[in-house]
Structures are given as C-alpha cells and as structure tokens.
Amino acid sequence: MTQPLAYRMRPRTIDEVIGQAHLVGEGKIIRRMVQAKMLSSMILYGPPGTGKTSIASAIAGSTKYAFRMLNAAVDSKKDLQIVAEEARMSGTVILLLDEIHRLDKTKQDFLLPHLESGRIVMIGATTENPYITINPAIRSRTQIFEVKPLSEEEITHSLLLALKDTERGLGEYKVEIEENALLHLSRATNGDLRAALNGLELAVKSTCENEKGVISLTLEVVEESVQRKALTHDKDGDAHYDVISALQKSIRGSDVNAALHYAARLIEAGDLPILSRRLLVIAFEDIGLANPSAAQHTVAAIQAAEKLGFPEARIPLANAIVNLALSPKSNSAYTAIDAALSDIRRGNAGEVPDHLRDAHYKGAKSLGRGINYQYPHDFPNEWVNQQYLPDKLKTRIYYEPKTSGKYETALKQRDEQIKHWKEGARE
Template identity: 50%
Template sequence: MHNEPLAFRMRPETIDEVIGQDHVIGETTPLYRMIKNGHVPSLLLYGEPGIGKTSLAYAIAGTSKLPFIALNATVAGKKDVEDVVKEARMTGKVLLFLDEIHRFNKLQQDTLLPHVESGSIILIGATTENPFHDVNPAIRSRCGEIVQLKRLQPEDLLNLLKRTLEDKKKGLGQEDIVITTEQLQKIAEGVNGDARKALTFLESLLAASDEENGQIIVEDDLLQQLLTRISLLGDKKGSHHYNLLSALQKSVRGSDVNAALYYLAQLLEIGDLTAVTRRLLVMSYEDIGLAAPDVGAHVVAATDAALRLGMPEARIPLSVVTVEMCLASKSNSAYRAIDQATKVLHEQPTGEIPMHLRDTHYGGAAQLGHGGYVYPHDTPVGSFGGWTDQQYLPDSLAGTEFYSPVEAGDETRMAAIYKRLLSFKGKKNPR
C-alpha cells in the first residue's frame, strides 16, 4: 500500500513520460534535444498551478542523472542555499529546482547566483506569477529561457488517468477498479487543465466509492457531486485568482450585472474575502468615482459588514454594492487626473510654490517674501460660495489642466462648475 499521494507517485521520471507540453518538451523541440544530448540549461518555468512545472523539473533531473535538489523559496533559508553550493563543489554540478522562485530574497540570491553563472549549479525555477513582473532581474538574466507552460488539454489528462489506472508500480494497476472511459473523460474535462487536481480527484473518488466483491465501483452520481464541488474552487494565490478579480472589475466597469455576480460568486467560493472586499473598494473610486461619489461610502459600509459577518452572510452586502456599482454612472476622471499630475511630477522639475501660498504663521515670514494670499470666502460668487482669481500652481505649470471632467451622473454638475470657474480666470468681478 502506498503512503504518498497519487499525484506525487505519478510524476514522470524522464522527459519521455511528460504529459502534454509538446511545444516545450516534445521530441522535435530544442530543449528536448539539448537534454537528451546531456546539456541542461537554467530555466524559468511559468504557468498556472497543476500544469506540470514540478513534474517537468523532476523529469529533466531523471533524464540528465544530475544530482538533484528541490527547494521552495518561501521556506528555504540561507543555510539551505549554502548546502546546495557545498553539494555543487563536491559533485561538480547540481540541478536545483526552486519552486515559488519569485519569493527568492536578496541574501539567497547573493549566495547562489555566482554559482549559477559559473554553471556549477543549474537552476530550474518555477512560478505561477508573471516572471517579467515578479522574478528578480538578476535571476532572469541567468536563466537561458523563460518557458511558459500551457494548461493541459482534456485528451492529455485522459491519457494520464488511463496510464495511472494501468501502472502497477506507481499507480492503481493492482486495484480492481470499475470506471468507464466516459467517466474518466468527465474528470479530464472538469479539472480545468490541472494534472495534480485530476489525480487527486481520482484518488478521492475511489476512496468515496463502494466496494463490491473486491471491486471498486465508480457511480455517476458520486462523480458528478464531486465534480460540481471542485469546479467552484480555485487557487487563492495563483494567477487564476487574480484573473477572477480582474474579470470582476472589468464586468462592473462594463455595467454587466450578471457577469459581475458570476465572478463575485466564484471569488467568494474560493474564500479570499479580504482580496474581494479590497478590490470592490478600489473599484468604487477608480471606476465609479465622481459620477456617483456616494457609492464609495456605500462600499466601505458593505465591505466592513462583510468582514464582520464572514461567509456565507458576507455575500449579501457584497452582492448589493456589486449590483449598485454595475448600474451606477461611471467616471475615471479623478484617478486619471492624479496619475497625470504624478506623471508631470516625475518628468519635470518640481515647481516653486507661489509666495502667496506659503506658510505665514511665524515671525519673519514677511521678510522672506511670504504673503499676499486672498481669502476666497471673503468674495462669494453666486450660490457657489467664495472664489477669487489667483494663481495656485507653480509659475512653471500655470494654466496646466490635469482634470478632464466626464459628464456622467453627479459629475455632470461638477463639470459645469469646473468649466464655469475656468471662464472666470482673468476677470475682476466674476458673476
């Protein structure tokens, strides 16, 4: 009887056993030929969870016969890296597989990178995050290739499941299992291209199935119940999770209530309530903004209530504000304006604050030339309140406009006021 999980046992031992990924490791690819000829380059493997990054690393190690060490960057310390270096010095060359490589810290890098550069350590890093965004450039520059793995196709997973059922050494070949090709096909189609999930699902399915006369019999009803459940789940920290958050925001921005609720439901089933509430709060100001400024306060109240309530009740206030944001008037003018101001700040020398705006609440301010500010409240303009024509931006930016109003919802009124105030510039008695 095996103690290791099925997904662990069924990892390919050579590159010829790898399922799918023919664009990367197929027999006609340069990488396959290099490894077969005894040359293993340092690599970065990028892709979603469960599509074979770890399996490919182990398969490369099995084919190359190089001394192999596997570490996870989230838990590995400086001593672990030093041990890899020692092993490389003793054996001449080591193949290091580093999972979650985007979490590699500078101290670990400083210890390891010279040996990667010299070739005594061959580094295969794996990450679910975009390596161009999240992997340190020092690591990227020492890896000859960034390999993006693709989600496995149902036919790839079907072959893997069949191989597992037939394999008497590592798989389930010694078990008497009654399962149809149609049932295996449903599993292959229901795990979203994730090989690890497919094998874990098969293992759980068999554990939950009835045994009759020494046979494990898989029933359609049980299979469907389990498939329905796993289709709702995802990886809280993987790319798919961030894709869901992105899809939620873009659906709200596009005013599609049904799509927004669909993605919200998926995110809540995954269970990362903090990420969901944070994204909804950002959206209320980024996408609704001045067109419906009350929405921001509504979302603050709803997200606070959701975090206090927890699931499943949290779905109620969050669904309310999601629908409200979808159907609200929308404007991104304020955040575009601050981004434009920030851009100018970085691209141009910082302008001098006009003398009449500088602090005068101390003795000697007048000697420095500070003063001359006109108090706007003393000069009312119609029903707007106080306004006076004086310069607020630095001289080098006088007349610059960062804000471009959007005439939507409540911002229509604000846009009219903004344009009216601009028309007052240069007039002594605006009315």
C-alpha cells in the same frame, strides 16, 4: 506514509511528460537542451498542477543529474549551501526552486554565482508572472518558459495510465470508471493534473468493492471526490461546451436573463476559471469599443471573484454579466485584427516604407532609413499626411468603426475627420 498518486506518477524522463508539447515535444527547446546536455537555468511559470515540477524531475531523470527540491519561501540559505556543496563535490545538480518569486536578496546573492558557473542548474517554478515578480538579476540568468493548463485529452490519458500502472499507480485495484465520470474528472479540475490524480486516488480508495470485487466509480462518486458538480443533462458530454456557447451568445444577443441562467449553471458546477475566461473574451470580442469600461469592470469583477471564491464569487460575476449583456455591442476591433492577420498569413505584407524604418543605428542614414519622416506632433491637429502602410497595401482598410456606443461613435468621427484631411491633402 504512502506518497500521493500525483507524486508517484511524476515523469521519470522527458518522454513521460504529459502535455507541454511546445516545450518538450520533438524539436522543442527543453527537449533539445536535454538531448544536447546543454542545460541552462530556467523559470517555468503557469497555473498549479500543470507540470512545472514534473518537467524539472524529467530533466533530471533524462540527464542523470542529481535532483534536489527547495522552496524559496520556507527553505533557508543553509539549505542552498548544502546543495551548492553537493554540486561542488559531485558535479552538476538540478535544483527545483519552488515559489521562486519569493526568493529574498540574501538567498539570491548566494545563488547567483553558482548559476553563472553552471554548477547549479536552477529550475524556478512559480504561478506568478516572472516578468513582474522576479528580480531582474535572476531573470537575466535564466530562460523563461510558460507552462500551460493540460487539455481534457491529456488529463484523461494520464488518469488511464495511473489506473493501469501497477508499480506507481492504482493498477493493483480492480477499477471500473464510467465514461461520464472520467470525463467529469478531466474537466472539473480545469487543466490541473495534480488535482485530477488526487481526486482519482480519493475516489478509488474511498469506494468499497461491489460483490464482484470491483471498485465502480460513478459520476456521483467523482463529483463527491472533487467537490464539483457536473452540468446536468450531459448525456453525450457536450453540455459543458453547449452552456459556455449559450452564455456567450446570450450576452452577445443582449438577453440578460438567459445570460444569468447559463452563468448559474457554470457557477453551480464550480467552473470559476472557465466562466472567468469566457467573460473576459466576451468583454473584448463582443462589447469591445462600444463600451471599453465594460472590460475594466469585468477584469475587476474576475479579480474579486478569484479572491473571494464561491459562493461569494457569484456576486461580482453577476455584476459583470448584467453589465456585459446590457452594454452596446461592437466587434469592430476583433474583425479588424483578424482581417490584418489574414493578409499576413496569406503572405500579403510588403516592405515597411523607408521613412518609417528604424534610424537610430550607425549607417541608417546612408541606407535611406528614416529620411523624410514627418513628426505628427509638429503639425496642426497632431496629424500629417504621409504613407504608413506598405506600398502593396497602402489603400487597405481593416478597421470599420461602428456607432453602437458613444465611445466608438467618437472614434468613427475622428476616423472620418482624418479621411477628410487626407482628401484635402490630395487636392
């Protein structure tokens, strides 16, 4: 049976990896490890189809070490023993262990000494957060790297390579793909290169040649192949971003009907990850402290939508959209952190005051660290007048509370009370 295109197009060396420049780019950690031949076991975590297996395969190809693949959920301890024996006989083996978050204690106990000896370089792959789902004993023996969704440009580049590659790709077929079809294929899969390549292969192999012997891939063919509709009226390719922008601006402007309209466009296009991400941003950026419970409701709605999938996912999403659109609005926290970041990026930071510095290590007292710090819980109102900002920023104000919601109105009252206490302390 012919292997899928996504399998055939896996990178053979680190130079062929698409995306993940923060890990495999020039001077970055995984490339440095490969070049120095100083590999250590690692865990790669991120969404499906973002290159976890590809990176493992490329590391093996670049180092010429043996490469084996197992699944922590379905492969047995005996399978691990076979890999360990191979490593003992022939040297280092790179083991890609998929779904590592499902590794049971028996397999873990067997694997740990081999990781410590370096005979097996394990590359664990998972879509789960390893800091939550993976046993500390494994975490302490590995480095953890996040793998991110690929950009549209990176996916487009990969698709074009696959269409040209006569050895591993689809170069033996004479294919013409419309620009908007290629764009939709790169967008509809939401950063999942495996899904994009699978969609391309299906489109090519299920489309008949025309009278000129050419396989013509139109937008309609690609939509059918990936089972995602493109946004309508997308003549210049900008409708995708225009609709997302319009959704956020409609919610920000408290127009619930417009918000539902633009959300419906994204729902019809099947863009659950994009819609979910945007609603989370809106909840914290535009509603913020005016109605903090809106963010909690949005998170719950997104979690429900992800479990349900379309078409039912539209129901919790609609609840979140109506709630966000009709909530009071505040961007005070968002603008406050940006103002603080602006100072830091301009080099306007200053020294941490001595009385706030860590005083838990030997010799800290002799350096004046932590001396004269006053513990607020020892004072009335759980507050005491002392300086917290560096000297050069001690009068700087970042947070300007608004009064568009009850919660932030209460925060403003507390802020004003503290200012009153400060003024009284200076008199």
